[in-house]
Amino acid sequence: MVPHPPSLADLARRCKSGGVRALSRPERREFKTLFEKEIRKLAFKPRSSNVRKILAQFCDHVVCGFDATAQPVVVMYSRPYLRRTARRLTKHRVPTASLILYAAWIEHWVNIMVTVAMLRSGKMPNKPLQFLKTQPRFDDKLKKLASALGLTSLPKKIRDSLIQVVKQRNQHLHFTWEGKSPERVRRDETTVRGIVNRCEAILDAALAFEYQQFDAPHAQLVSSVFRLR
Numbered sequence: 001m002v003p004h005p006p007s008l009a010d011l012a013r014r015c016k017s018g019g020v021r022a023l024s025r026p027e028r029r030e031f032k033t034l035f036e037k038e039i040r041k042l043a044f045k046p047r048s049s050n051v052r053k054i055l056a057q058f059c060d061h062v063v064c065g066f067d068a069t070a071q072p073v074v075v076m077y078s079r080p081y082l083r084r085t086a087r088r089l090t091k092h093r094v095p096t097a098s099l100i101l102y103a104a105w106i107e108h109w110v111n112i113m114v115t116v117a118m119l120r121s122g123k124m125p126n127k128p129l130q131f132l133k134t135q136p137r138f139d140d141k142l143k144k145l146a147s148a149l150g151l152t153s154l155p156k157k158i159r160d161s162l163i164q165v166v167k168q169r170n171q172h173l174h175f176t177w178e179g180k181s182p183e184r185v186r187r188d189e190t191t192v193r194g195i196v197n198r199c200e201a202i203l204d205a206a207l208a209f210e211y212q213q214f215d216a217p218h219a220q221l222v223s224s225v226f227r228l229r
Helices: 008-018 023-038 051-065 079-089 096-120 124-134 138-149 156-173 182-225
Strands: none
Touching: 008 023, 008 051, 008 096, 023 051, 023 138, 079 096, 079 182, 096 124, 096 138, 096 182, 138 156, 138 182, 156 182
């Protein structure tokens, strides 16, 4: 008989009484991931500078918010698959499929950034979902992200690169069956290749921005809490 996996609240109770050493390695990874996610959304705000007290506060937070009555939900996280597959498809002579998947990664990234930024700005969890379900234009999502983060705009280089990939993708998704001269077709193919060749760097820049905005301020705290013995 396969044992039922412990709930997050169970992990939190065990962690509070015995520290992180009371958790197995997989449980510790799961609990650390939850800590990182809750603190990056500002759903959990430490009320102490003492790391042991912060861990105890987080355990109480988890027991309260993730008890046995909480209904578990699953969010599909496709970005690693999209990027991995897009990278493989760059080998095609005209890497249109790679372009489409890189753009899908960017759309997923912007949606999660908007969600986290809106939560950090104090919005209720249903607000980002309501906004995204209106199917806003890509530029509108970037503006919402900037306003939620309190920025004038995303760094121009990142913003322009993201828009270029998505705009080029749209030309292939919303195909108009317009005839083009052979020269124009060759230019378009060269454009696609050039954009795809830059996509890995564009995605890395987006992830660096995400880390700087959401994770860097708490990285040392996360490390300190989960080094406790």
